[in-house]
Amino acid sequence: MKLTNKIPALIAIPLVVCFIVLCIVNYSSSKTDSLSFTDKAKENGLNATMLYVDSYFNSRINFIEQFSPILANSISEDNQDENIFKILKNYLGISNFSALFIGMADSGKFYYISSNNEPYIVKDQDARSRGWYKDAISANRALLGKEVYPDERLKEKVMTISAPIIKNGKIIGVIGGDMAFKDLKNQILTLHFSKTNTIFAYDDKLEFVMHPNEEFELKQDDVIKMIENNLKDGISVRYTFKGDEKTAVCINSNTTGWKFCSTNLTSDIDDTLNSLLKQNITLFFASLVIILLCLFFLIKFSLRPLEIIQKGLREVFSLINHERKTASKIELNSKDEFGDMAKAINENIERTINSLTQDTNAVEQSVQTAAAIESGDLKARITLNPANPQLIELKNVLNKMLDTLEEKVGANTNSIEKIFDEYSQNDFRNEIKNAKGRVELATN
Structure with missing residues (x-):
């Protein structure tokens, strides 16, 4: 439900409650x-x-x-x-x-x-x-x-x-x-x-x-x-x-x-009281409709800046969700709270774009590093820092894991695989050059 509809509805609730109380008191009296x-x-x-x-x-x-x-x-x-x-x-x-x-x-x-x-x-x-x-x-x-x-x-x-x-x-x-x-x-x-x-x-x-x-x-x-x-x-x-x-x-x-x-x-006396009750109910609903219509148009006029802010927020969320690559700033010159909201959102739009760009670059490098590791190069590392603290933590964990793999296995799994193939053919003439990893040393 839109705010322009919700506010009159919320105002209508206490009005209805007050009317019911008044009806009960009036009916009892x-x-x-x-x-x-x-x-x-x-x-x-x-x-x-x-x-x-x-x-x-x-x-x-x-x-x-x-x-x-x-x-x-x-x-x-x-x-x-x-x-x-x-x-x-x-x-x-x-x-x-x-x-x-x-x-x-x-x-x-x-x-x-x-x-x-x-x-x-x-x-x-x-x-x-x-x-x-x-x-x-x-x-x-x-x-x-x-x-x-x-x-x-x-x-x-x-x-x-x-x-x-x-x-x-x-x-x-x-x-x-x-x-x-x-x-x-x-x-x-x-x-x-x-x-x-x-x-x-x-x-x-x-x-x-x-x-x-x-x-x-x-x-x-x-x-x-x-x-x-x-x-x-x-x-x-x-x-x-x-x-x-x-x-x-x-x-x-x-x-x-x-x-x-x-x-x-x-x-x-029920017939008389019921007639009086019907008159009160009719008068109330007529008054309620008039009040709500006036409130609806006044609130709709007062909340027009919300539509502009809402449009700007949609673009920001689309940017965050990678549905678009950029977002327009909110053009609102209001001097009230809505204007302050628009200014704050504009500042965060620019900051969000920069952060997303930094995160995107770091993720791209992570993908390239993963491809290098897949090809057997255990020396590859992620060097770019993302803006997202969780991505930074993930980068550090991955690099530490790669350090551990290089220490326990070696620098290149392809050379280890090649030596194993020769050993399987009873050819023990070659060894792994510059061996540092434990697997490489144990293999030699």
């Missing part, structure tokens, strides 16, 4: 702000839900409170059963209760009526032993039961409101009503602001009393304990339920004593 906004929206939604819940229960409590004195004035000892049946039947339709019932204090009779059924007396049950009866007597006022429970008669989950029936200052019985919990649940579940937003509620026993999935109702779950623990310092909480990451806002209901939570998947 935007997510926090979005979650805070949705928490506020859920809180407002829960406040509206609490108004509906309070209105729902208070209207029924008021009905029981107002129905109690009516019963006190209407119940007589004459034809008591028929009288109570008639009253229950007349008031059930306007009560918004799924069932109405009366327990008598003197006899413990349990009068009961539900939707689409005629009133009757519940056999083998003493109303005075029932929880709703005892709670009303104990509180001495209209009272909303704290528990949601499945009713066998209505075949659905209900809550009970009961109140004492007081006549002439004496409690003569208790009036109660069962509310089908499904109606309240269906109304509350329609109050949502996002596709995954829903509402659930749990009681002081940490059991779901209201949940979109009926399988969880009237059961404990670890997620409730986790929510309850994390809500000690606020009203919002992040949690995981069935593998889904969720956020919830919870508010206590003064009427029921339950805690209502509005929850939704944190992924609800």
Whole structure:
């Protein structure tokens, strides 16, 4: 990669890293702000839900409170059963209760009526032993039961409101009503602001009393304990339920004593965050392209002397590699570092040419010396000095080796070979003249 391309690329790397960091910080900040906004929206939604819940229960409590004195004035000892049946039947339709019932204090009779059924007396049950009866007597006022429970008669989950029936200052019985919990649940579940937003509620026993999935109702779950623990310092909480990451806002209901939570998947805000992320990425890449183009042209203009220096270096390397016999000097009048580089290269071009010439001459003489040795002349020596220190060392080693050969063998191997040929023919008349080498002396 050319330097004019590499420098913008190297600059782009920290820019990309900085952008990624900024994107992460911005995404995290935007997510926090979005979650805070949705928490506020859920809180407002829960406040509206609490108004509906309070209105729902208070209207029924008021009905029981107002129905109690009516019963006190209407119940007589004459034809008591028929009288109570008639009253229950007349008031059930306007009560918004799924069932109405009366327990008598003197006899413990349990009068009961539900939707689409005629009133009757519940056999083998003493109303005075029932929880709703005892709670009303104990509180001495209209009272909303704290528990949601499945009713066998209505075949659905209900809550009970009961109140004492007081006549002439004496409690003569208790009036109660069962509310089908499904109606309240269906109304509350329609109050949502996002596709995954829903509402659930749990009681002081940490059991779901209201949940979109009926399988969880009237059961404990670890997620409730986790929510309850994390809500000690606020009203919002992040949690995981069935593998889904969720956020919830919870508010206590003064009427029921339950805690209502509005929850939704944190992924609800992903579309908004992804759109923001795409905008940031688009803006970044557009800015990056503009910056890199400007850098490319500025750097290319600033590094133009490099092309001239590069051309001069190629010629020098070609000279060193024996691809050419000479090299041109670099013509560059720049006053910066590039000019200093060109001057230094020019000085070394001349020095390199001289050194190569000296080495070439020494090598040529070495070749001639080798040829002389090959012809049998062991007196031949390399006399020219090369510029390369390694070649100088090689020259000295070769000359020393030749000195050793001449000392141990002789001055000329041809004369030794000739004497050996005569000896092989049993002609011992001649000897090696001027013998100095050990082989020559031993031969003689």
